[in-house]
Amino acid sequence: MVFSLNRLLQEPAPLAALERQSWHPWLVVGLVSIGAFVGQLDATIVQLALPALGRAFGAPLQQVSWVALSYLLAFASFLPIFGRLCEIHGRKTLYIAGYSLFISASALCALAESFGQLVAFRFLQGMGGALLGANSIAILVQAVPEAARGRALGYFAAAQAVGMSAGPALGGFIVEALGWRWIFGLTVPFGVLAILAGWLALPRGAVGGEKPAFDWGGALLIGPALILLVATLNHVSSWGLASPLTLASLCVAALLLWALRRREAHTAAPLIDPRLFTASAFRWGVLGVVLGYALLYGVFFLMSFGLAHGYGESAREAGLRLALVPVALGLTAPFSHAVRAVLGRWIGPVGMACALAGLAMLWLTFGRSPDHHIWDTVSFLLIGFGLGLFVAPNSTATLAAVSAGLAGAAGSLLNLMRVLGTSLGVAAGASVLTWRLKVETGSARDWLASDGAGLLAAVRTSLPLLALMALIAAFAAQRAAGATRR
Structure with missing residues (x-):
């Protein structure tokens, strides 16, 4: 099974004709910057669409907020996990897999027929976003010579800023002209092009060296701890600040965070x-x-x-x-x-x-x-x-x-x-x-x-x-x- 997984994750070589070009590193910078742009665009574009989504599904405030929260919590929970897995198994294949998951989940969000489906598909979209976020800067740093990294990172940061800035305005135009489903559907064709370009142009990960161990205990603790903490804060006004449910949820979240801290302090390769x-x-x-x-x-x-x-x-x-x-x-x-x-x-x-x-x-x-x-x-x-x-x-x-x-x-x-x-x-x-x-x-x-x-x-x-x-x-x-x- 390990052999099969390693073969599945084996990184394809970039197209030789592209890799020989002097501008190949900047093509890589452009590809990962597009991923950064899409990630920030998605985070802000949905914020503007929340009222429209609430009306479409008849959802109260604390439910409609989960359209944003499910993506964000999946991203936060899986970011350190995927970061370590990419160190172990290589970045290119998992980066492309992240794009594939992101656009597949985006298409499912656009086709969602119930509020529960939309929240579940947004969680999958967040997992794809975490795979992109865990790899982007590392791929950029590997591809670009040290003397040009500052400029490359500046382009990367600029792409994030443009995505964040464009999200509300673009979301408003799309929701008004086409409807809320298109804020998810429009990313799909661009994602398909990014997958094809990434397969042909992204470099293989560095080979050799000792592979870090994977912290299974930390991986099992970090997601539930973050989700329970944020969910409690999201619903505290309806549950009541001193209600048994609020207090129990906070206690369990605190216990999980304490267990995560102890685990990370006593493992050789902690996630945090x-x-x-x-x-x-x-x-x-x-x-x-x-x-x-x-x-x-x-x-x-x-x-x-x-x-x-x-x-x-x-x-x-x-x-x-x-x-x-x-x-x-x-x-x-x-x-x-x-x-x-x-x-x-x-x-x-x-x-x-x-x-x-x-x-x-x-x-x-x-x-x-x-x-x-x-x-x-x-x-x-x-x-x-x-x-x-x-x-x-x-x-x-x-x-x-x-x-x-x-x-x-x-x-x-x-x-x-x-x-x-x-x-x-x-x-x-x-x-x-x-x-x-x-x-x-x-x-x-x-x-x-x-x-x-x-x-x-x-x-x-x-x-x-x-x-x-x-x-x-x-x-x-x-x-x-x-x-x-x-």
Whole structure:
């Protein structure tokens, strides 16, 4: 059986005529950048479509949020597992398998006939996304000469930023013009082309060397722990904060995380290296990463419902407005290191102060001002600008806190924490919006039955949760930067 698996995973050689070309490494960069673009596009495009999906299936907030959460949790749960399997068995074949799974699941999502089917297919799509995410940077680094890697990684990061920025606007146009099924179906033909090009152009993985062991215990613990934690946060407003179900779920999640920590501390090849957490700067930086992305996707979740159902804007108009956040983030991030040279360890708090100003403006004007379009635009720009100042410097300080030998493990963990933060932002947004909707309307009516004014008030009074995230993230980033300097 092992022999058969090894033959199945044997990597095909790239086309010799392509491999001889001087531009072959940049073809590889383009292919993995397309994967990065598609991954970020999918993460943001679905956020804008959630109200349309909720109406199509008659789903309450805490159910419709699972369209996003099932993908994100599958991605987070399988990312470290697939990363290790790719180290053992090679990257090219598994990267192509990831594309195949991603586009197959995308097609199934487009054809889903029930809400349960859609959530299940989104989970499969997240597994495919995890296979792509576990391999992309490693394939890029192997293919490109060291002198050109900085430029190649810049293109890769730019593709991610463009995908994140295009998602809301493109999603709005597609939902309005073609319907929600096409946000999944349109990725299929591009994925087929990427599979064919990848088969012909991607290099084989490095051969030789000792293969790392696989941590089966960690693999069995990490997924259930993350899923149970996020599911509890997503449903806490309907279960009740002190209900037996909430408390039992939190206790089981804590037990699984404790068992994972013990397992990783006593295994020779852990999925998550516990040595990373010995540095306080790394611990604080990781907290900042989680909260920064939770803030970003919490804004996406709340505002997609506020704009589409509260104000009754078209999907196209809401998508264009929401796109201001990632566009401002993407335009600001490249200059954040220059700003960091001036502000030093205070760049994180300054960035989050900008985001807090945007949240405060939304809290004062959302659903209250006749000029809300102007105020919303300024608010979204401030939030995106603040996150652009925050994300890259905080990640840099976090990575600088560990030794060079742990840099690869630290980078993989930061990718995991970004996805976990995204999941927590969606779950927290769904739970607090459900709670505030009950308070504002004085009933247990679902969002579909509530009027626009009630939903706008619920969205506005949910914003203090995001402000709390920003405050804690600012403190964490300042501590990470300060500890790194010492």
